[in-house]
Amino acid sequence: MIQLSQIRKKSILVIGDVMLDDYCMGDIKRISPEAPVPVFRKKTERSVLGGAANVAANLVAANQKVSMMSIIGNDDSGRRLLEYFKEKGINTDLVQILDRNTTVKTRFLASNNQQVLRLDVEDTSPIPENICKEMLNRLEGEIDSYHFILLSDYLKGLFTYDFTQGILKLCRKHNIPAIIDVKDTHVEKYYGAFLLKPNLKEIRDLTGMPARTDEEIIEAAQTLCKQCDCKFVLCTCGARGMVLVGENHSPFFIASEGKDVFDVSGAGDTTIAYLAAAMANGVNMNDAVSIANYAAGIQVGKVGTSSVYMQEVRDFLANEDNGTFHKILYPQDVEVFRHNNKNKKIVFTNGCFDILHVGHKRYLQLAATLGDILVIGVNSDDSVRRLKGPDRPVNLERDRAEMLCALSFIDYVIVFGEDTPYELIKKIQPDVIVKGGDYKLENVVGRDVVEARGGRVEIIPFVDGKSTTNIINKINKKLK
The missing domain is CATH 3.40.50.620 (HUPs)
Structure with a gap:
C-alpha cells in the first residue's frame, strides 16, 4: 500500500550538475527574407532550475530539507541560480563558484508549446583535482548531517571518476545511502552506489546488452547491479514505465502513469527526487518506485521543467483509486x-x-x-x-x-x-x-x-x- 503519510521532512543532499532552464515563448508566422529560416517573435520568457537544481526543487516540493553541492560559474547565470536556490530555501553552503560558464539551456517555444530550437551555453571541462579534493574534504565534514545523498550526473564536468568514487566511499563509510541518476558510459565510475537509475539507452551503453524485451531489460539491470555492487537498479523505460531490480528482490515492473504527455523535460529529475524522498523515509522499495512513477506521470503533463508538489501526488492517488490510499493510517x-x-x-x-x-x-x-x-x-x-x-x-x-x-x-x-x-x-x-x-x-x-x-x-x-x-x-x- 502506498505510504505517502510516511514521508516526513528529512535532510537530503543533492550533488550534481546544476543549470538554468530558460524558456522563450512566442510565435512563428513568417520566413526570414535573409535566409530560408523561420522568424521567431519572442513574447514572454521565464527561467527555472534545471538539471540537478531541478532535482533539488522537486525535493523541496516533496517537503524535504534540501542542501545543494555543485559548481557554478562566476557569472550572471550563476548568481541567478543562487537567488533561485535562496527563494526555495535550498542550502548552498557546498556550492563552489569557479571561473567557468554556468550551464544554461534556452528553449524557444512557439504555438501550442512546440519547441522549435534549443540553445545551450555550457562548460563541460572536468573539475581540477584540487577542487575535487577541496569539495570532498568539505563533504566529509558535513556528511553526518544528511539522511540521504542523491547524485545527479549530467556530464557537465562535476562528476570525475575521483570525485564520484570519493563521494561513494564516504557514503559507505558513514552508512548513508547514495543513489545516482546516471549518464556516463563508464560503469566503473558508479561502483558502490546504493541504487542506479539509468534509462534504456544508458543501461545499454553501460552493459553492452540489448535491453529490448522485458526479460532483456531485467537481465541488463541485474548485470549492472553486479558490475557496480549496488543494491538496486531502477531502469526507466519511457512510455513502458519502470522496472526495479535488486539484490534478493524480485523484479518489479510498473506501467507509466502519464495520461497526457505534453513535455518529458524534467521527468527523470522528478522521478529520482520522489524516489529519494520516499527511500529516505524508509518506504519499502516497490512503494517508493510507485510514488516516483506517479510523480513523473504528473510531470509529463506539464509544459517545461517544473516541480511536482506532494499535494499533487496525493490528489492524483485520490482520483486514481477513489481516495482509498488515504485510508492507510501509520x-x-x-x-x-x-x-x-x-x-x-x-x-x-x-x-x-x-x-x-x-x-x-x-x-x-x-x-x-x-x-x-x-x-x-x-x-x-x-x-x-x-x-x-x-x-x-x-x-x-x-x-x-x-x-x-x-x-x-x-x-x-x-x-x-x-x-x-x-x-x-x-x-x-x-x-x-x-x-x-x-x-x-x-x-x-x-x-x-x-x-x-x-x-x-x-x-x-x-x-x-x-x-x-x-x-x-x-x-x-x-x-x-
Whole structure:
C-alpha cells in the first residue's frame, strides 16, 4: 500500500550538475527574407532550475530539507541560480563558484508549446583535482548531517571518476545511502552506489546488452547491479514505465502513469527526487518506485521543467483509486488522527483478514454502524505467522490492507506487528471495541482501555460457516 503519510521532512543532499532552464515563448508566422529560416517573435520568457537544481526543487516540493553541492560559474547565470536556490530555501553552503560558464539551456517555444530550437551555453571541462579534493574534504565534514545523498550526473564536468568514487566511499563509510541518476558510459565510475537509475539507452551503453524485451531489460539491470555492487537498479523505460531490480528482490515492473504527455523535460529529475524522498523515509522499495512513477506521470503533463508538489501526488492517488490510499493510517500519524477526530466516536476492531469473505464484510459493515469512524487493525505478516503457523498468511499484509481499504464503510486501516492490538488500542483510544462472536467479554484485549474512558465492547455474532480456515481447508480438500 502506498505510504505517502510516511514521508516526513528529512535532510537530503543533492550533488550534481546544476543549470538554468530558460524558456522563450512566442510565435512563428513568417520566413526570414535573409535566409530560408523561420522568424521567431519572442513574447514572454521565464527561467527555472534545471538539471540537478531541478532535482533539488522537486525535493523541496516533496517537503524535504534540501542542501545543494555543485559548481557554478562566476557569472550572471550563476548568481541567478543562487537567488533561485535562496527563494526555495535550498542550502548552498557546498556550492563552489569557479571561473567557468554556468550551464544554461534556452528553449524557444512557439504555438501550442512546440519547441522549435534549443540553445545551450555550457562548460563541460572536468573539475581540477584540487577542487575535487577541496569539495570532498568539505563533504566529509558535513556528511553526518544528511539522511540521504542523491547524485545527479549530467556530464557537465562535476562528476570525475575521483570525485564520484570519493563521494561513494564516504557514503559507505558513514552508512548513508547514495543513489545516482546516471549518464556516463563508464560503469566503473558508479561502483558502490546504493541504487542506479539509468534509462534504456544508458543501461545499454553501460552493459553492452540489448535491453529490448522485458526479460532483456531485467537481465541488463541485474548485470549492472553486479558490475557496480549496488543494491538496486531502477531502469526507466519511457512510455513502458519502470522496472526495479535488486539484490534478493524480485523484479518489479510498473506501467507509466502519464495520461497526457505534453513535455518529458524534467521527468527523470522528478522521478529520482520522489524516489529519494520516499527511500529516505524508509518506504519499502516497490512503494517508493510507485510514488516516483506517479510523480513523473504528473510531470509529463506539464509544459517545461517544473516541480511536482506532494499535494499533487496525493490528489492524483485520490482520483486514481477513489481516495482509498488515504485510508492507510501509520503509527506516527495516530496522534494527529486522534486530534482531528476528538469529537467523533471511534470504533475499533482487528484481525488477520487473510482471505476476505462475506463473513468479514457483514461483520465489519455492522461494526461501522456503532460510531462515526471505523478503524481496522490488521496483523502484520510476521504476527500472522506466529499466530496461525508458517503457512500463513495466504495474502501479504499490504494486499490484505488494500482489500479492506476498498470497502466504503471502512475509514482507516493500520497494520500492527504485535500478537495483540493492546498497544495500538492504547494509542488510538477508541470509544467502541468490536469483536466476533467467538470471544467472551472478559477476554477482549483492550477492554480496560476503552471502559476507562467510558466506552464499551460489542460482541457481534459471526456468520456460520464463513471463515478463512474453512476456505483454505475446502481448497486443500479439492486439490487432493
